[in-house]
Amino acid sequence: MIVYLNGSFLPQDEARVSVLDRGFLFGDGVYEVIPAYGGRLLRLDQHLDRLEHSLDGLRIRNPCDRARWREILEGLLERNPGDDRSVYLQVTRGAAAKRDHAFPPPEVEPTVFAMVTPIAQPDPASVERGVHAFTYDDTRWSRCDIKAITLLPNVLLRQQAIDAGGQEAILIRDGLATEGAASNLFIVRNGVMTTPPKDHRVLPGITRDLVVEIAQANDLPLVEADIPVADLLAADEVWLTSSTKEVMAVTELDGRPVGDGRPGPVWRRMHVLYQDYKARLREVAAG
Numbered sequence: 001m002i003v004y005l006n007g008s009f010l011p012q013d014e015a016r017v018s019v020l021d022r023g024f025l026f027g028d029g030v031y032e033v034i035p036a037y038g039g040r041l042l043r044l045d046q047h048l049d050r051l052e053h054s055l056d057g058l059r060i061r062n063p064c065d066r067a068r069w070r071e072i073l074e075g076l077l078e079r080n081p082g083d084d085r086s087v088y089l090q091v092t093r094g095a096a097a098k099r100d101h102a103f104p105p106p107e108v109e110p111t112v113f114a115m116v117t118p119i120a121q122p123d124p125a126s127v128e129r130g131v132h133a134f135t136y137d138d139t140r141w142s143r144c145d146i147k148a149i150t151l152l153p154n155v156l157l158r159q160q161a162i163d164a165g166g167q168e169a170i171l172i173r174d175g176l177a178t179e180g181a182a183s184n185l186f187i188v189r190n191g192v193m194t195t196p197p198k199d200h201r202v203l204p205g206i207t208r209d210l211v212v213e214i215a216q217a218n219d220l221p222l223v224e225a226d227i228p229v230a231d232l233l234a235a236d237e238v239w240l241t242s243s244t245k246e247v248m249a250v251t252e253l254d255g256r257p258v259g260d261g262r263p264g265p266v267w268r269r270m271h272v273l274y275q276d277y278k279a280r281l282r283e284v285a286a287g
């Protein structure tokens with residue numbers, strides 16, 4: 001695998017980062033995960049807008065302009081051919097001469113790293129089985145809108161769900177369901193979709209926004225509003241969205257079936273519309 005590190009494309013096992021890098025010492029950095037279908041990056045501008053927002057939030061200078069980001073990411077895809085893939089990119093505050101919580105001097109350059117990972121298309125049986133999720137207290141900080149590499153609570157919460165026999169954690173803050181450990185949340189009640197508004201409590205998911213747009217374009221009723229835990233637990237359908245997992249139906253929550261325990265009718269409609277969107281993207285890519 002060829003990766004990108006600080007200006008060069010090189011084999012992954014030759015890529016080296018200093019042990020003084022602030023990403024390594026402090027988790028002081030941000031990241032993006034961008035899917036590519038038919039070699040075309042999905043919603044690159046929106047991902048780069050969010051990257052900018054995350055960098056601003058941490059007061060890290062954006063080391064590349066838009067054209068340069070495009071060049072790096074498309075260059076990586078060219079060097080790592082394949083079907084559906086996602087690009088992971090990470091920017092840290094760089095490596096200073098000594099470990100110090102305070103920011104390093106301005107001449108310290110941010111570290112830029114990017115790599116490509118295949119997106120495994122889930123088999124129809126597992127799509128049909130859906131995701132089993134558990135609700136846990138949201139133990140993260142108060143700037144969940146920043147896509148920081150500091151992911152300890154997310155890691156621990158996801159693992160807690162896996163240890164309990166599930167696949168994802170749904171997080172609860174002040175009595176409200178916010179999002180998954182690595183995904184955004186939608187519920188459906190009486191045919192109406194609800195997803196929490198984009199504020200400091202959730203990551204502004206690109207897939208979430210796409211689902212909202214698809215719903216609007218197809219006159220499917222959707223509101224952006226808080227989701228009290230009681231509404232989550234009483235929902236007819238629960239979904240999770242992310243760049244790598246797309247739109248997943250949650251079929252079991254805290255050990256109890258959601259609806260009849262199978263992906264619901266509104267999810268089925270959205271799943272088809274989402275796959276259509278991807279197919280159009282592939283067609284454009286193929287010219």
Ligand code: PDD
Pocket residue numbers: 033154179180181182183184202203204205206207208241242243244
């Ligand atoms: N995670 N919420 C959280 C906390 C996330 O980590 C993610 C994505 C999302 C969904 O965002 P998007 O639709 O833009 O992928 C929501 C990525 C995929 C990850 O950490 O690997």
